[in-house]
Amino acid sequence: MRLPAPRRITVAQVLPGLAAAAVTAVILGISFERSGDVGAVVSFYTSFLTVAALLAIISLGLNIQWGYTGVFNFGVAAFFLVGAYTAAIVTKAPATAGFENYVGGFGEDLNVVPALATDQWFPFLVALLASATICGVLAFVLSIPTLRLREDYLAIAMIGVAELLRRITIEEHGLVNGTRALGGIPQPLSGLTSNADYKYIMLALALAALLLVFVALERGVRSPWGRVLRALREDELTTAASGKNVYAFKTQGFVLGAVIMGIGGAMFAFQSRAISPNTFTHFFATFLIWTMLIVGGSGNNRGAVLGAYVVWGFWQATQLIQTYDLPSVIALRISFIRDLTLGALIVIVLLLMPRGLLPEERRVSIWAERQVRRLRRPPRDGPDAPAAPAAADEAA
Amino acid sequence: MSTPDAAPILVVDDVTKAFGGVRAVNGCSLTVSGGSITGLIGPNGAGKTTLFNLITGFLKPTSGRISFRGTRIDGLPPHAIFQKGIVRTFQIPRELKSMTLLENLMLVPPAQSGERIWNPWFFAWRVSRQEEAIFAKAMQVLEFVDMLHLRDEYAANLSGGQKKLLELARTLMCNPQLILLDEPGAGVNRVLMKKLVTDIERLRRELNITFFLIEHDMDLITRLCDTVIVMSEGAKLAEGSAEEVKADARVLEAYLGGQYR
Numbered sequence: 095m096r097l098p099a100p101r102r103i104t105v106a107q108v109l110p111g112l113a114a115a116a117v118t119a120v121i122l123g124i125s126f127e128r129s130g131d132v133g134a135v136v137s138f139y140t141s142f143l144t145v146a147a148l149l150a151i152i153s154l155g156l157n158i159q160w161g162y163t164g165v166f167n168f169g170v171a172a173f174f175l176v177g178a179y180t181a182a183i184v185t186k187a188p189a190t191a192g193f194e195n196y197v198g199g200f201g202e203d204l205n206v207v208p209a210l211a212t213d214q215w216f217p218f219l220v221a222l223l224a225s226a227t228i229c230g231v232l233a234f235v236l237s238i239p240t241l242r243l244r245e246d247y248l249a250i251a252m253i254g255v256a257e258l259l260r261r262i263t264i265e266e267h268g269l270v271n272g273t274r275a276l277g278g279i280p281q282p283l284s285g286l287t288s289n290a291d292y293k294y295i296m297l298a299l300a301l302a303a304l305l306l307v308f309v310a311l312e313r314g315v316r317s318p319w320g321r322v323l324r325a326l327r328e329d330e331l332t333t334a335a336s337g338k339n340v341y342a343f344k345t346q347g348f349v350l351g352a353v354i355m356g357i358g359g360a361m362f363a364f365q366s367r368a369i370s371p372n373t374f375t376h377f378f379a380t381f382l383i384w385t386m387l388i389v390g391g392s393g394n395n396r397g398a399v400l401g402a403y404v405v406w407g408f409w410q411a412t413q414l415i416q417t418y419d420l421p422s423v424i425a426l427r428i429s430f431i432r433d434l435t436l437g438a439l440i441v442i443v444l445l446l447m448p449r450g451l452l453p454e455e456r457r458v459s460i461w462a463e464r465q466v467r468r469l470r471r472p473p474r475d476g477p478d479a480p481a482a483p484a485a486a487d488e489a490a
Numbered sequence: 491m492s493t494p495d496a497a498p499i500l501v502v503d504d505v506t507k508a509f510g511g512v513r514a515v516n517g518c519s520l521t522v523s524g525g526s527i528t529g530l531i532g533p534n535g536a537g538k539t540t541l542f543n544l545i546t547g548f549l550k551p552t553s554g555r556i557s558f559r560g561t562r563i564d565g566l567p568p569h570a571i572f573q574k575g576i577v578r579t580f581q582i583p584r585e586l587k588s589m590t591l592l593e594n595l596m597l598v599p600p601a602q603s604g605e606r607i608w609n610p611w612f613f614a615w616r617v618s619r620q621e622e623a624i625f626a627k628a629m630q631v632l633e634f635v636d637m638l639h640l641r642d643e644y645a646a647n648l649s650g651g652q653k654k655l656l657e658l659a660r661t662l663m664c665n666p667q668l669i670l671l672d673e674p675g676a677g678v679n680r681v682l683m684k685k686l687v688t689d690i691e692r693l694r695r696e697l698n699i700t701f702f703l704i705e706h707d708m709d710l711i712t713r714l715c716d717t718v719i720v721m722s723e724g725a726k727l728a729e730g731s732a733e734e735v736k737a738d739a740r741v742l743e744a745y746l747g748g749q750y751r
Contacts, residue, residue, distance in 0.1 A: 313611060318596070318604030318621065321589075325597050328586035331548070335580070336598045336660065337572030338605075346607065456644070458593050459604070461621030466592070466642070 110400055110451040117407030124414040140293045141365075142410055147300040148362045150402035151307050153386040154395060155354030161392035161454070162315050163347030164327030166245040169252030171379030172259050173352045176232055177225040177359020178369050179263065179270050182279045184221040185364075189271075196271045201280055211285065218282035222360050229356025233349045241344050256380060263371045275370030279363050296365055303361055304399070307354055311395050314350070316460045323347050324393075377433065382409065385436060389443050391450025400452055408439060499524035499668055499700050500545070500576075505554030505564070506724075507540055514540040516724030517554070522668070527694055527701040529715035529732070531708075533745050537724040538704045539581055542670050546578045547571040558668070573600055575667035579660070579674065581704070583653035587646035591637060594645050594656060595628040596621075598663035627663060634689070635659045651678040658689070669693075671703035675710045683707075687714055708736070720744065 125138045152174055159165045183198030204217035240251045263270050270276055283295050314320055322343050325333040334340045363369050373379070382405065390401020412432045416425075424431065443450065457463065498521035507515040515537040522528045530538050543549040545556055547568040556564040563571050586594050602624065603609045604617035632638045635655045640648065645656060654674060661669045674690075675683050687710065693699050705711050711718055712732040720728040720735055722744035728735055735741055 310611060314607055317607075317610030317617060318602045319607045319610060321593055321597050322605055324589060324593075325586050328589060329584050331580070332584040332586055333597070334548070334568040335546070335572070335578055335584075337569045337577075337600050337664065338597075339567070339569045343605075350607070454588070456590060456642070458590060459596070459621060460610075461604075461618050462592060462596060462625050465622060465625040 106447070109447075113404045113451055114400060114407075117404050117411070120411045121407050121414070124411065124417075128414070128417050137293065140297050142406070144293065144297045144300045144365055145362075146403045146406040147297070147304045148358050148365060149383065149386065149406055150399045151304050151358035151361065152355050152383050153390070153398040153402045154304075154307055154311055155351040155358060156383055156387050157351075157392060157395060157398040158311060158315070158323075158347055158354065159351035161387065161394070161398070162320060162323045162327060163344060163351070164245070165241065165344060165348050165351075166249040167252050167348070167351070168249035168380060168384075169254075169256035170355060170383045171374045171376055172236075172252065172256040173229045173233065173355035174359045174362070174379040174383075175256070175259055175263065175371075175374040177229050177356035178363040178374070179276070179359075180225040180228050180356070181218075181221040181360030181363040182276045182369060183270060184224050185217045185280045186276070186278065193274065194271055195268050196276060197269055214283050214285050217280070218364065222357055225356040225360035226353045227356075229359070230349050230353045233352030234345065237345045237348050241341065241348060253376070253380075256374075256376065260371050260374055263374075273371060275368055277368040279367045279369070281364050281367065300361060300365065303357065307357065308395055308399065311354070313460070315395070316457060316463075318459055319346075321459055382406075382436070385440050387450075388440060389450060391452040391454065393454030394450070394452045397450050397452035397454075401450065404451070405436075405439070409436065412436075497524050498522060499559060500702065501557045502541070502545070503555045503557070505541070505544060505551045505556060507537075507544055507549060508552045513724050515544060515551075518721070518725045520719050520726045520729070522700060522702050523717070524700055525694065525698055526716045527690065527703070527714050529711045529718040530702065530704045530721060531706070531711060531718060531735075532721035532727070536721040536744075538721055539672055540724075541721070542578060542672055542704065545571075546576060546670060572664070575665075576670065577661040577664060577666040577668075578670040579654075579657035579672055581672040581676070583650075583657050585645035585648065585653050585656055588644055590642050591632065591645055591648075591656065592625075592628055592641045595631055595659060595663050596624050598660055599624050599627065600664055631659050631662045634662065636685070651682045654678050655682070655686075658686070662693070665697075666699060668700045668702065671701060671705075673704050673706065675705055675707045683710065686710075690714060708732070712736075 121142060122135060122139060125135045126132070129135060152170065155173070156167065156170055159167045183196055185201045186196075186199050187201050188199035189196050200220070201217050204220055205213040206216060236255060240248050243251060264273055266272070281292065281296065282299060284292055286295055315323065322333065322338050325336065325338070326340060326343055326347070330340050366373070386401040386405040387398055388401070389405050390399065391397025409432070412435055416428050420428065458466070500522040502518055502520050505515055505518050506513060518537065518541060530541070532538055540549065544551050544564070547563070547566050547570065551564050554564070555562055558574055558576060563574060563576075586597070603620055609617050629638065629641075632641055635658065637652065637655065637659070640652070645653070648656060654677065658671070658674060674686055678686060690701055691714070694701060703715075715732060717729060718732050718735045719726055720738070720741050727744055728738045728741050730738070
């Protein structure tokens with residue numbers, strides 16, 4: 095039955111690397127061609143990578159919700175927005191009235207021990223915590239009515255919630271400064287370097303946050319906890335018949351995903367320094383993230399990260415093309431053409447590789463895998479080859 | 491056959507379930523004795539599966555009471571009923587398709603510390619010890635149902651009969667007291683069926699598990715069951731040994747619609 099496969103490299107094996115390499119080449123190539131200056135390319139690529147890493151965090155959050163728990167959240171923007179705005183109003187100085195009008199502004203109060211340079215890090219830590227907590231609470235509250243809905247209704251409800259929150263940021267003038275946007279958001283550890291070099295610090299912070307989230311999630315999903323989540327995604331009734339509290343676990347997956355989106359949103363606010371309601375449109379803050387997860391491979395954390403990199407690269411490349419002297423027929427319509435190409439990308443991926451660049455792997459919990467490996471280990475006096483996976487008696 | 495305890499383990503008392511105007515279960519009362527293998531038969535639409543859904547909490551009764559070992563369980567959610575020691579299988583197997591057999595089984599044991607997210611994050615050793623035990627148990631159960639070689643296979647790739655066996659295997663992962671089997675024999679070939687019968691008898695004998703099973707195959711019923719309950723139109727029609735029930739005129743009438751009277 096299971097014959098030893100000849101060692102041939104398949105397209106599916108090289109495609110993930112190929113896609114990442116292609117995106118990198120295009121980004122570096124165009125930016126070098128346009129500027130002719132290595133320094134400018136490095137600078138551009140650094141901020142590109144930073145944003146990609148932050149969007150990857152949000153994509154990982156969505157992966158927990160959709161890829162593992164099967165909760166069809168089509169309102170990623172809701173948590174992205176709340177995370178970013180929370181971080182902004184926690185770290186900023188109080189509003190000085192006049193042009194600025196927002197609540198919060200605890201930045202200066204949070205410089206609790208100036209001797210330890212707390213102004214450089216403490217407010218940001220508090221902001222991350224606040225973003226995560228508020229997104230978690232929001233998700234919990236939303237889960238009460240929505241998680242009992244069938245998944246398509248849940249998606250519709252979440253679209254509504256995201257748009258509602260965005261409208262609130264616009265209409266409630268005193269809350270987060272409305273459409274005048276929140277600018278001058280402080281950045282963590284900004285005192286360490288000059289303004290020009292700060293982007294490297296931000297990149298390091300973004301990658302560190304991504305790594306932390308990634309490790310936590312990998313450990314989470316490859317545990318009995320993750321096993322229940324995946325079971326839920328497969329079949330809720332069976333999971334209930336296996337004695338699991340379906341609703342409780344669904345809520346946990348939804349809330350954890352939202353917490354991670356909140357962290358990503360907060361970091362995004364620090365990176366971009368200015369956020370406005372227009373940042374968190376469905377297109378950017380929900381659809382783009384979904385594209386990342388689908389292209390990368392839902393149900394695979396590495397896929398979520400790769401997808402974020404590839405899709406963000408694709409999206410940026412289509413923007414870089416605008417710097418060329420395009421015929422006016424195209425130039426006038428370029429923003430719509432960009433949207434169109436992203437739509438085309440998602441359709442192509444769904445048709446050709448519906449499970450994404452890095453499909454979900456057949457992996458059990460870390461501990462179970464350890465046991466399986468122990469069994470597979472050949473006896474000491476046996477041949478070097480790994481034990482055959484019992485192919486002979488599979489014929490039945 | 492061992493003699494079942496006289497004490498009823500499960501009591502269904504005047505239970506009704508209405509879906510709009512249709513009363514799928516209509517004033518049904520029956521008892522299942524501890525340690526018995528009790529069969530539940532009846533024509534299509536008699537309400538057998540609905541009754542199972544009511545007992546296991548997948549549906550809430552419109553009226554009536556269900557008790558297990560003297561405590562009421564109607565209205566409890568499915569996982570709470572599972573924790574009391576009642577597990578079930580589904581008539582149409584509902585395997586977790588893109589999970590391996592091993593995972594399908596390792597999911598089941600109750601009170602896994604690793605199901606609390608902070609344990610895998612911060613207290614890995616607790617999870618580790620428990621996973622070892624659950625893994626060993628899963629291997630044991632896989633061996634029992636003779637599917638050890640399929641351990642790392644996706645459940646979706648099993649044959650129909652193997653999926654039925656997986657349903658049974660799942661119930662063995664949690665030391666149940668009462669197992670409800672919904673047509674365990676349907677779609678299972680003769681050889682596998684014989685094995686199923688031996689397995690069920692062995693489980694009852696060795697672990698004193700009570701079985702309550704829906705089945706259309708009278709052969710299987712006759713071979714396996716101490717008591718057979720006949721349901722018709724949402725209520726109990728008759729009860730007795732397989733031979734008694736087969737000879738009962740009312741049962742024939744319920745099945746055949748009365749034209750052979």
